[in-house]
Amino acid sequence: MDAPDRRKVMELLLFLADRPLKTTDLQAVMDQDFPGEEVLKADLAEMGRELDARGSPLQLLEIADGWQLASRPAYSQWVRRLYKHKTTLRLSPSALETLSIVAYKQPITRGEIEEIRGVDVEGVLETLLDRKMVKIIGRKEALGRPLLYGTTLEFMKQFGLKSLDELPRLEELVPPDETNRPLEAPVAVEPLVPEEAVPVAEAPTSPSESAPPA
Numbered sequence: 001m002d003a004p005d006r007r008k009v010m011e012l013l014l015f016l017a018d019r020p021l022k023t024t025d026l027q028a029v030m031d032q033d034f035p036g037e038e039v040l041k042a043d044l045a046e047m048g049r050e051l052d053a054r055g056s057p058l059q060l061l062e063i064a065d066g067w068q069l070a071s072r073p074a075y076s077q078w079v080r081r082l083y084k085h086k087t088t089l090r091l092s093p094s095a096l097e098t099l100s101i102v103a104y105k106q107p108i109t110r111g112e113i114e115e116i117r118g119v120d121v122e123g124v125l126e127t128l129l130d131r132k133m134v135k136i137i138g139r140k141e142a143l144g145r146p147l148l149y150g151t152t153l154e155f156m157k158q159f160g161l162k163s164l165d166e167l168p169r170l171e172e173l174v175p176p177d178e179t180n181r182p183l184e185a186p187v188a189v190e191p192l193v194p195e196e197a198v199p200v201a202e203a204p205t206s207p208s209e210s211a212p213p214a
Contacts, residue, residue: 020153095128098117
């Protein structure tokens, strides 16, 4: 299979997929026609340039450790009209604050979150779990073995992150005296079964608002 045909196949797969596709996903489908990871990345980059060149309403995003076709922000109003009866997901300030703590301190327990925020976070955590922004990733090897929380692929998709390494550095967000506080040593985690990824339909436009499904 030559490069143009490979790109057509990959565009089709990405169009039909309801989640970001990783290299391993494409390899499993393409089997003997899989060109290798480096050639695959070059094909994907060329596909993205082709979509841009022809002014397609779709764009190729590298997101959540994979690739996904998404609508461009300029066309979001039409997607929203199509799904006007679906509720737009919004996060309250308290939920965003809790989510930020989980993102930067994961793996972290509910008690540790409450120690930082100074308030009970049971309800907020339930909301974030329901909306698949956070997940239970194990138990801390401590008294009572409390649950440990971390962020999800859905979190990365909604915030447009390729990986957690793209989170803004803490010193860019908080005063210097806060960033000088020493971080705790990593905790031992007993892994649980990971959750499946949850699809999004259009490119992320706001940290507090998720995209409607396509």
